[in-house]
Amino acid sequence: MNKKPLYKLIDGKGRVLIPKELRTASGMDYGDIVRLGLSNGTVSVQKVDIIEIGDQSPEAVEAYVRAAFKTMPDDTRLSLISDLTALLQQKKEV
Structure with a gap:
Protein backbone atom coordinates (compact mmCIF):
# COMPACT_ATOMS: atom_id res chain seq x y z
CA MET A 1 0.00 0.00 0.00
CA ASN A 2 1.12 3.55 -0.74
CA LYS A 3 2.60 5.23 2.36
CA LYS A 4 2.16 8.76 0.99
CA PRO A 5 -0.59 10.84 2.61
CA LEU A 6 -3.88 10.98 0.73
CA TYR A 7 -5.80 14.22 0.54
CA LYS A 8 -9.55 14.31 -0.04
CA LEU A 9 -12.14 17.08 -0.19
CA ILE A 10 -15.16 16.99 2.10
CA ASP A 11 -18.34 17.45 0.05
CA GLY A 12 -21.27 19.72 0.90
CA LYS A 13 -22.86 17.02 3.07
CA GLY A 14 -19.68 16.33 5.03
CA ARG A 15 -18.85 13.10 3.18
CA VAL A 16 -15.37 11.87 2.31
CA LEU A 17 -14.67 9.01 -0.08
CA ILE A 18 -12.38 6.39 1.45
CA PRO A 19 -10.26 5.15 -1.47
CA LYS A 20 -10.69 1.51 -2.51
CA GLU A 21 -7.06 0.75 -1.64
CA LEU A 22 -7.65 1.79 1.99
CA ARG A 23 -11.04 0.05 2.21
CA THR A 24 -9.54 -3.18 0.90
CA ALA A 25 -6.51 -2.99 3.22
CA SER A 26 -8.77 -2.41 6.25
CA GLY A 27 -11.31 -5.06 5.24
CA MET A 28 -14.11 -2.49 4.78
CA ASP A 29 -16.91 -3.31 2.35
CA TYR A 30 -20.31 -1.94 1.38
CA GLY A 31 -22.72 -2.09 4.31
CA ASP A 32 -20.03 -2.50 6.98
CA ILE A 33 -20.37 -0.63 10.24
CA VAL A 34 -17.72 1.97 11.04
CA ARG A 35 -17.14 3.88 14.26
CA LEU A 36 -16.03 7.49 13.99
CA GLY A 37 -13.93 8.91 16.80
CA LEU A 38 -12.29 12.20 17.69
CA SER A 39 -9.12 12.51 19.76
CA ASN A 40 -6.93 15.62 19.99
CA GLY A 41 -8.44 17.00 16.79
CA THR A 42 -7.84 13.79 14.83
CA VAL A 43 -10.82 11.97 13.32
CA SER A 44 -10.54 8.19 13.16
CA VAL A 45 -12.58 5.63 11.23
CA GLN A 46 -12.63 2.04 12.42
CA LYS A 47 -14.53 -0.95 11.04
CA VAL A 48 -16.48 -2.72 13.77
CA ASP A 49 -18.49 -5.92 13.76
CA ILE A 50 -21.24 -4.66 16.07
CA ILE A 51 -22.34 -1.38 17.59
CA GLU A 52 -21.87 -0.61 21.27
CA ILE A 53 -24.54 -2.01 23.55
CA GLY A 54 -27.22 0.55 24.31
CA ASP A 55 -26.64 2.76 21.25
CA GLN A 56 -30.15 3.11 19.84
CA PHE A 69 -29.24 -8.24 6.30
CA LYS A 70 -25.90 -8.88 4.57
CA THR A 71 -25.44 -12.16 6.45
CA MET A 72 -28.96 -13.54 5.85
CA PRO A 73 -29.68 -16.28 3.31
CA ASP A 74 -31.26 -15.04 0.08
CA ASP A 75 -34.68 -16.57 0.82
CA THR A 76 -34.79 -14.79 4.20
CA ARG A 77 -33.81 -11.50 2.55
CA LEU A 78 -36.52 -11.87 -0.09
CA SER A 79 -39.11 -12.64 2.58
CA LEU A 80 -38.04 -9.59 4.59
CA ILE A 81 -38.14 -7.36 1.50
CA SER A 82 -41.66 -8.61 0.77
CA ASP A 83 -42.81 -7.91 4.34
CA LEU A 84 -41.29 -4.42 4.35
CA THR A 85 -42.82 -3.60 0.97
CA ALA A 86 -46.25 -4.65 2.25
CA LEU A 87 -45.80 -2.41 5.31
CA LEU A 88 -44.89 0.55 3.11
CA GLN A 89 -47.91 -0.03 0.88
CA GLN A 90 -50.19 -0.17 3.95
CA LYS A 91 -48.70 3.10 5.20
CA LYS A 92 -49.41 4.80 1.85
CA GLU A 93 -53.04 3.68 1.98
CA VAL A 94 -53.63 5.22 5.43
Whole structure:
Protein backbone atom coordinates (compact mmCIF):
# COMPACT_ATOMS: atom_id res chain seq x y z
CA MET A 1 0.00 0.00 0.00
CA ASN A 2 1.12 3.55 -0.74
CA LYS A 3 2.60 5.23 2.36
CA LYS A 4 2.16 8.76 0.99
CA PRO A 5 -0.59 10.84 2.61
CA LEU A 6 -3.88 10.98 0.73
CA TYR A 7 -5.80 14.22 0.54
CA LYS A 8 -9.55 14.31 -0.04
CA LEU A 9 -12.14 17.08 -0.19
CA ILE A 10 -15.16 16.99 2.10
CA ASP A 11 -18.34 17.45 0.05
CA GLY A 12 -21.27 19.72 0.90
CA LYS A 13 -22.86 17.02 3.07
CA GLY A 14 -19.68 16.33 5.03
CA ARG A 15 -18.85 13.10 3.18
CA VAL A 16 -15.37 11.87 2.31
CA LEU A 17 -14.67 9.01 -0.08
CA ILE A 18 -12.38 6.39 1.45
CA PRO A 19 -10.26 5.15 -1.47
CA LYS A 20 -10.69 1.51 -2.51
CA GLU A 21 -7.06 0.75 -1.64
CA LEU A 22 -7.65 1.79 1.99
CA ARG A 23 -11.04 0.05 2.21
CA THR A 24 -9.54 -3.18 0.90
CA ALA A 25 -6.51 -2.99 3.22
CA SER A 26 -8.77 -2.41 6.25
CA GLY A 27 -11.31 -5.06 5.24
CA MET A 28 -14.11 -2.49 4.78
CA ASP A 29 -16.91 -3.31 2.35
CA TYR A 30 -20.31 -1.94 1.38
CA GLY A 31 -22.72 -2.09 4.31
CA ASP A 32 -20.03 -2.50 6.98
CA ILE A 33 -20.37 -0.63 10.24
CA VAL A 34 -17.72 1.97 11.04
CA ARG A 35 -17.14 3.88 14.26
CA LEU A 36 -16.03 7.49 13.99
CA GLY A 37 -13.93 8.91 16.80
CA LEU A 38 -12.29 12.20 17.69
CA SER A 39 -9.12 12.51 19.76
CA ASN A 40 -6.93 15.62 19.99
CA GLY A 41 -8.44 17.00 16.79
CA THR A 42 -7.84 13.79 14.83
CA VAL A 43 -10.82 11.97 13.32
CA SER A 44 -10.54 8.19 13.16
CA VAL A 45 -12.58 5.63 11.23
CA GLN A 46 -12.63 2.04 12.42
CA LYS A 47 -14.53 -0.95 11.04
CA VAL A 48 -16.48 -2.72 13.77
CA ASP A 49 -18.49 -5.92 13.76
CA ILE A 50 -21.24 -4.66 16.07
CA ILE A 51 -22.34 -1.38 17.59
CA GLU A 52 -21.87 -0.61 21.27
CA ILE A 53 -24.54 -2.01 23.55
CA GLY A 54 -27.22 0.55 24.31
CA ASP A 55 -26.64 2.76 21.25
CA GLN A 56 -30.15 3.11 19.84
CA SER A 57 -29.53 6.10 17.60
CA PRO A 58 -31.19 5.81 14.18
CA GLU A 59 -27.75 5.57 12.53
CA ALA A 60 -26.61 2.75 14.83
CA VAL A 61 -29.84 0.80 14.37
CA GLU A 62 -29.66 1.19 10.58
CA ALA A 63 -26.02 0.04 10.54
CA TYR A 64 -26.94 -3.00 12.63
CA VAL A 65 -29.89 -3.90 10.38
CA ARG A 66 -27.79 -3.51 7.23
CA ALA A 67 -25.02 -5.71 8.67
CA ALA A 68 -27.54 -8.37 9.72
CA PHE A 69 -29.24 -8.24 6.30
CA LYS A 70 -25.90 -8.88 4.57
CA THR A 71 -25.44 -12.16 6.45
CA MET A 72 -28.96 -13.54 5.85
CA PRO A 73 -29.68 -16.28 3.31
CA ASP A 74 -31.26 -15.04 0.08
CA ASP A 75 -34.68 -16.57 0.82
CA THR A 76 -34.79 -14.79 4.20
CA ARG A 77 -33.81 -11.50 2.55
CA LEU A 78 -36.52 -11.87 -0.09
CA SER A 79 -39.11 -12.64 2.58
CA LEU A 80 -38.04 -9.59 4.59
CA ILE A 81 -38.14 -7.36 1.50
CA SER A 82 -41.66 -8.61 0.77
CA ASP A 83 -42.81 -7.91 4.34
CA LEU A 84 -41.29 -4.42 4.35
CA THR A 85 -42.82 -3.60 0.97
CA ALA A 86 -46.25 -4.65 2.25
CA LEU A 87 -45.80 -2.41 5.31
CA LEU A 88 -44.89 0.55 3.11
CA GLN A 89 -47.91 -0.03 0.88
CA GLN A 90 -50.19 -0.17 3.95
CA LYS A 91 -48.70 3.10 5.20
CA LYS A 92 -49.41 4.80 1.85
CA GLU A 93 -53.04 3.68 1.98
CA VAL A 94 -53.63 5.22 5.43
